């Protein structure tokens with residue numbers, strides 16, 4: 001479902017590639033965990049799946065990224081919106097409406113679906129994520145774990161086959177993180193969603209993963225320039 005063939009990304013003006021020669025394959029209906037220390041290129045890799053890299057970030061992508069058979073270089077993110085849903089670390093930065101129900105509906109607005117389909121999908125997603133009792137609540141009044149479930153719900157209503165999540169539990173306490181991870185597990189099992197999850201706290205998520213993708217830390221950059229002259233004493 002997700003495939004990288006020898007993918008490298010160089011941001012404009014950056015001294016070193018953010019990703020270098022990455023090969024990977026995530027089969028349909030699997031949860032793959034992407035691990036590595038901060039700065040190793042996890043967000044860049046997720047962005048290459050959603051098409052954000054390089055369409056929105058600039059820079060150059062070499063090699064080939066395909067999602068559901070589509071080459072992401074040929075499709076800007078809006079053309080991948082029905083295929084790939086993206087959730088980040090901070091759910092608050094994600095929201096565009098005030099209430100839970102409106103937020104779930106918002107993600108479908110550009111798809112041109114009939115009103116009754118949209119309503120049904122909102123109901124299904126509220127149930128799936130255990131949000132039905134919170135439907136009319138202002139998002140700002142919810143706990144962190146509830147907000148992150150709303151963020152996931154809002155990208156689910158277009159029925160994406162792939163979900164990419166960038167450290168979705170990093171702002172959550174352990175109990176709320178469990179809530180979110182349980183929801184992801186349900187998506188894989190009940191809907192066959194393919195999930196790529198970046199996380200630096202391996203112990204939190206490893207039990208849920210079918211595959212662990214480790215991004216290597218780049219070799220230490222050699223010092224450039226000529227060393228200072230030795231002073232003759």
Ligand code: ADP
Pocket residue numbers: 011012014017018036037038039040041042043044045057
């Ligand atoms: P991670 O998610 O593992 O922390 P990132 O993909 O965010 O890693 O970053 C990888 C490298 O690319 C870092 O050195 C980072 O500073 C750089 N980088 C990330 N985004 C950009 C951008 N839009 N422009 C230039 N450099 C970037």
Ligand code: ADP
Pocket residue numbers: 117121124125128156157158159160191
């Ligand atoms: P419609 O376009 O009428 O909503 P679909 O064919 O897209 O119907 O979906 C049919 C079924 O697929 C739904 O009833 C639901 O169970 C399931 N489904 C597939 N993907 C998702 C998803 N991301 N979120 C919720 N349900 C989904």
